[in-house]
Amino acid sequence: MNERERSVRGEAVRMEGIVKRFPGVTANAGIDLSLNYGEVHGLLGENGAGKTVLMSVLYGLYRPSEGQIYLEGNPVSIDSPAVAIRAGIGMVHQHFMLVPRLTVADNMVVGWETSRGPFLDRKRIRKRIKELSEQYGLEVDPDSAVEELSVGEQQRVEILKALYRGAEVLILDEPTATLPEQEVEAFFTTIRAMRDEGKAMVFITHKLREALTICDRVTVLRKGEKVGTVPTTDATEAQLAEMMVGREVVFEVQRDRVASEGRPLLQVEGLSAVDDRNVPAVEGVDLTVHDHEILGVAGVQGNGQTELVEAICGLRSAVQGHVMLNGEAVTGSSPRKMAEAGLVHIPEDRHRRGLVLNFSVAENAILGRQYEAPFAIGHVGQSKRAIAGYARELVERFSVVVPGVRTPARALSGGNQQRVILARELDRKPKVIVAAQPTRGLDVAGIEFVWEQLLAMRREGAGILLVSMDLDELMTLADRLVVMYQGKLVGEHRPGETDKQQIGLLMLGGAVETS
Amino acid sequence: MRKLLLVLAVVALAATVAVGHPKIGLILATGGLGDRSFNDMGYWGAEMAAEEIAEQYGVSVDDVLDYVEPREIADYEGYYREFARTGEYDIIVCIGFDHAEPLEFTAPDYPDQKFVIVDDVADADNVASVLFNDQEAAFLCGVVAGMISDTGKAGVLGGMDIPLIRRFVDGFTQGMQWVDADAEVMSRFVGAWNDPTLGMELSREMYRAGADIIYGAAGGSHLGTFVAAEDSADRWAIGTDVDQAWSVPEHSDVIIASGLKRVDLAVYEEIMKVIDGTWEPGVIQYGLATETRTGHGIAFGPWDVSEYIQASYSTASLPNDVVRDVLLKLDEAVQGILDGTIEIEVE
Amino acid sequence: MRLLRELGIIGLSVSLGLGVGAIITAATGHSVPAVFRELALGAFSDVYRFANTLMRATPILFTSLSFLIAFRAGLFNIGAEGQLFIGGFFAAWAGFTFSLPPVLHLVVCLLFGAAVGGLWGFIPGWLRARRGANEFVTTMMLSYVAILLTQWFVSPGGPFHGGRMAARTVRIESTAELPRLLAGTQLSWGLLIAFIVALLVWYFLFRTPRGYELRAVGQRETAAEYGGVNVARTQILAMVLAGVLAGLGGAAEILGIHRGFTVGFSPGYGWDGIAGGLIARAHPIGAVFAALLMGALRAGGAGVDRAGVAPRDLVEVLQGLVILFVVAPELFRLVGRWRLRRRAHGRAQS
Known part of the structure; x- marks a missing residue:
């Protein structure tokens, strides 16, 4: 069967009246879903809406309490992931299921071909990986160990693994949640390539904009029930948000910019710190947070933000530098002393x-x-x-x-x-709030709540250091914006005076060479 | 003759009355049965007495003899109380010196109960404490070693570094040096009575250091000595308490002698004293000079030792004249101990 | 509700263990009814036997508490046996060295045992908190140190040998003796001390700020650290308390039963504590029942042994099976946790 035939063959999966009950909870209450070959089907909903449960049913991780699944029109019973894989269904989990010590090629076969016989034809495996990565733009070196790969690369490995095992139907569980902003576009290119090859894909997300960008149709779930399925060509963000939350959602933050700089509350001078492996992670960072102010720290994950926050909050000892709180030196104080002095910490994890x-x-x-x-x-x-x-x-x-x-x-x-x-x-x-990725993994209502709280604290006079991977969040909330790249702060901006592209470039180190 | 009389008496008794029969409680040491030595001998002694009593009263041995194998010293006191509180037992026999202190503070709680302890003194009004002149057996074993050793070096494998075992070491050393003044005796202590693996390691070490005979005084642990002796050429071992060439037949080819401690006869003797009403509390010392109802020296007689030498002779393939010389020397030593010309010094 | 379920699981596990034990008993040619009858009689048939069960349960309760308090802090105290030995020895030492008035002498001896046990917990606690040394290994090693050290102390030639045949100290002064609770039995006031201590441990863990911090460290070190808890100090505290509990157990055992330190006084009570703590699901009140179960098994085992219906090896197999079945679910969880911790550790290192 060639690719053309497959894409015109139509419906790949149909789920009818899926009910999944857990003790005390009904996670899915009679959900219908239809998925075609050559389609990216968005599955949208707040956390706890039942998206992942529904897909786990399809992937054989859970058995449905009621309902029927059809593959290409034939009723099937998917008892385990092994059955799902044999039926051509692959799933890329939010948390990667890779063995960190093994190479990419070994990860392809572990638990799959190793159970088939004693000998592995490594040459053939490598060749197949190469073919697949070229076909879909999934660049990755088959011989590098997974633990050395970036998050984006690991995700590619996960997708490759599914494809290698013959997946025609791919379930992607919040694939962009862990991806840096810059890698999202490349990832979308891959998705499109796979769609054009006739693959059927379910794209689980709670990010409206992404859903509209990449999906052909979107099914919205709320509290375990299906709200509806709409083609993205007809949909708007506001409409989808309303479907998800069940009421109108306001995204525009009402705020009054502070005209002049106030009193400095948190001052960090020349702060350096090392990471858990004793490698320098923060190098000579200076920053000041004033009252009534949100200072945003942008950056790709792993550029020292975690260590910076921990060093400020007393969870990590500083190699060098000072931290002053309300004019008093608090460098090296314990978290308990910090909190007593008026600094609280919303941790990233x-x-x-x-x-x-x-x-x-x-x-x-x-x-x-x-x-x-x-x-x-x-x-x-x-x-x-x-x-x-x-x-x-x-x-x-x-x-x-x-x-x-x-x-x-x-x-x-x-x-x-x-x-x-x-x-x-x-x-x-608190006088000072250090908030690290406070909205990570939250749904629309959750994000809204956190934002409101932070802005309320700001109104009352608190100084807030907001570290986030989400550039949109920073552009919305921050009064000033700095970018962290390889342990250093580069550039300072006011969100109104700059655009995302420019910041994005800084986050990738673009400005370092020029400055 | 005595046996015949006993049998007649039993028949008479069984025919007339069916009175309550005596009962024996036996509490072994933590090594437990199967050591083919100290604990087993204690058991045989009790069993021998029980058989006689059972026959006498027309009951089974199981009715007469109840025994326990404590796992730990911690178990001892519980067993004394368990047996004593019933009041059923005519005598409770405790095998092993580590019974001494727990028995000492438990026995007074049961003033009408008779206890026997073997190998140490428990100071209480209702306990008979049985001691052996171990140094005498050790001395004789030392004589054997002195006669047979080619290297002039021998070893003692002790279970623990305690006065009891020191008496073995001292007696053995003096016996060997009585034969060969230049003889050298080394000693190692296992630290346990039931660790043959460590016993084997320590024995190997002594064999490598030139000892060609090792005297085992370590209970179950010196079973390892026999294994070590098998592994090396011209290396011999001397057993303890029981004829180990007989009790450990798989190693009889390396066991040239055994120093006997007739725990079986002592236990038998004390039980029978209770039966015939001659039992008394206090300290009873068994040695070469002791005469008992069983007819020959209870600890070890010259006859016993020579018998083992002879029994071992065929398998250990010692030349005939060597055996004869050993026997003559042993006889001389026994006479010396009995008439006091040989004095064995112990700590 | 949760308690009922746990009790149900434990009841089922005990039955399963005994069931498998019955099969083995039958397969080895022994009488199943006789063995089980003696097992039950040995533990419960009259006041004396039940006192035996309680007597056995006492040190196991102490070591179970020792294991579980460290476990609550996320640490594994495998060394309760050694802490029991060293605590027992120094309690005896205080018992035959000092001359003090009756009650005071006893209290001093108990405190001595607890303090030296605490020191034996402090060392691995400090090494873990300050040097990152795996307490699994250090407690075990120190346990052997304690056992061998006390063994040498009391063996002939050692500095505290009592001068008799056995490897024992001299007898403690009568003022230092922990009186028997029931005359004619081995049950001492140690049982009541153990019960009170179990209540205190419960209060500490669930009704004090320090207990809260200890549990937080055990649940999630990083979160506790974030919550202003001094993680290192808390870990050291947990290990010291673990040592104190086991040391106190050793003291009570020596002062109440043996009245002098002797090497073979523990048939592995420290190891029983690991099982006890796990059976109790690391709950101090649960530990009381776990210790009773284990005490009953030990006392019943002695009954089987005494009746001569089966060799003692078989009795040990029976006991082991019951414990294994009761502990198994918890053991799997434990191994999982252990591996997780190692992985986390490995990540931090690499």
Whole structure:
């Protein structure tokens, strides 16, 4: 069967009335979905809308409670990923399923051809990888170890792996979530190439603009139900957002620019720090955050932002330099001292830093204040009542959706987890907020909430250092913008006076050579 | 003759009354049964007595003898209480010196219960403590080593570095030097009674250092000595407590002698004393000079030692005249110990 | 509800373990009803036997608490056996060295055992927190150090040998003895101390700021650090407490039962504590029940041994099976966690 035939053959997958129940939750409530060859089909919805569950059903990770799947019109039962792969369905997960130590070529075959026989024809494998990468513009060296590859390259490997295993139907789970801005365009080129070859693709996302750019049709899910399927030619961002959230969403941030610079709250001078491998990651960074100000730090992930934030917040020792808070030197202070001095930190990794996932919401609500009255009674006691009461108050004020404060934080959605962190940190009435990627992985409503909170703090006089990979976010929120590249800050801009392309160039080091 | 009388008595008894039969409680040492040595001998002694009693009362041995193999010293006290609190046992026999202290503070709780401890003294009014002149057996083994060693060097593998085992080392050394004043005796301690692997390593070390005979005084651990002896040419071993050429037949070709400690006879003796009403608490010392109802020296007689030499002779292929010389020398040593011309010094 | 489910799982696991044990018993030609009858009788048939069960459970409760308090901080205290030994030895040392009035002497001895046990926990805790040394290895190594050191102390020729045949110290003063709870049994007041300590551990873990911090470190070091917790200090504290608990257990055992330090006083209570802590799902109150289960197995095992219905090796197999089945689910989780930690560690290194 040649490519032409396949693309005209029409429907690749049809899912009918898919219901998936988990104890206490119905993740999918009777969803229909049709996917054609030669189509990129967007699957849009907020976190927890049931997108990933639906696709996990298709990929054989979950069995549907009800409903039927048809492949090319024939009813099938997909019991496991192995069945799915044999049927030509591939999935690229949000978190890559690659073996870091192995080479690209080895990753193609591990668990697949290794189970077929004792001998591997490496030459043939390499040749096939080469063919596939040329065909779809998926450039990657088959002999390099996966752990040495960038995120974008690893993603290409994941896609190659699916193609290598003969996928005609590809499920891409939030593929752009981890991609740097610059690599998105190249990735889209690949997607288009695959579409032209007749592949059927499901593109899971919650980014409206991307959905409109790359998809042919979009199916929107909300709270486990299908809201509708629309061709992108007829759709607008606002319309899709309304479908997702169930109400109108305002994206334009109402803000009053501060005319003159205020009092400096956070001053960083000549700060240098090393990463976990003892390699210099931050080199001589100077920055100042004033009151009523949001200073944005843009940059491609891995250019020292994490280390910069940790060094400022007392989580990493500085090799050199000073940090001043409200005029006082606080370099090298512990996180506890920092918080007491008025600096709070919204960490980039909710699961690693921001929350103790197995602790209850109540216990998490006092993380960082566990030794303070009324939560602590001296050194010898802890008031469960005070803690629970405080947690309930926060939950209410910050509209956290949670069954009760004794629920473990693990059970909360990403957006609600972030609300808990924001509630806890902002309730300390900080002078300075260091927010690292505060909206990463959040859905539209979640992003809106975080933005509102940060702007409210700014209005009240706080100085905010906002580190983000999302250039749109920075352009919207920041009063001033600096770019971090290879451990150094390059260029300072006011969002109104520059454009994305220029910043993008700086993020890739473009300006370093010229300056 | 005695046996015949006993049998007649039993028949008479069985025919007339069916009274409650005596019971024996036996608590072994942590090494447990199967050491083919100390614990097994204690068991045989108790079993021998139990058989006699069982026959006498027309019951089975299992009815008469209850025994336990404690895993740890921690178990001892629990077993004393477990046996004693029933009041059923005419005597409770504790095998091994590490019973001494737990028994010492538990026995007074049961003043009517008779206890026997083998190998150390437990100071209580209802305990009989059985001791052996181990240094005498060790001395005789040293004599054998002195006669047979080519290198003039021998070793002792001890279970633990404690006074009891020191007596083995001292007796052996003096015995060997009584024959050959220049003889050299080295010693190693395993630190456990049931680690034949380490016993083998330490024995190999001594064999390599020139010892051609090793005297094992380490319970189950010196089973490793026999293995080590098998591995090297012209290396011999001397066993302990029981004739190990017989109890460990797979190594009989390297075991040239065994120093006996007739724990079996001592246990048997103490039980039978209870049965015939002559039992008394206190310290009982068994040695070459001790005469008992079983007819020959309870610890080891010249007859015993020579018998082992002879038994080992065919398999260990020692020349005839060597065996004869050894026997003559042993006889001389035994006479010397009995008449006091040989004094064995121990710490 | 969760408790009921856990209890159900444990009940099922015990039955499974005994079931497999029954098959092995039958296959090796022993009477299944006789063995199980003696197992039950040995642990529960009368006051004396039940006291035996409680007596066995006492040190296991201490070492279970020791394991679980470190485990709650994300650390593995594999060295409770050694801490038990060293704590027991120094309690005995204080018992035969000092001359003090009755109650005071006992308290001093217990504190000595706890303190030296704590030191034995401090060393691996410090090495882990400040030098990154794997506490799995260091606690195990130090455990051997403690066992061999005390063994040498009391063996003939060692500095604290009591002068008798056995490898033992002299007897402690009667003022230092922990009295028996029931006359004619081996059960001492150590049991009550263990219960109180279990409650204290529960209170500490779940009702104090330090306990909160300790659990936070155990759950997620990075999050605890972010929350202003001094991670290194908390890890050291957890290991010290683990050592204190095991050391106290050793002290109670020596002062209450043996009245002098002797090498063979523990049939592996420190190792039992690992199983106990895991069976308890690292909960101090659960540990009370876990220790009772293990104590009953040990006491029942002695019953089987005594009745002579099966060799003691078989009894040990039975005990091992029950523990294995009860611990297995937790063990898998543990191995998973261990591997995760190693991977995280590896990443930080590479």
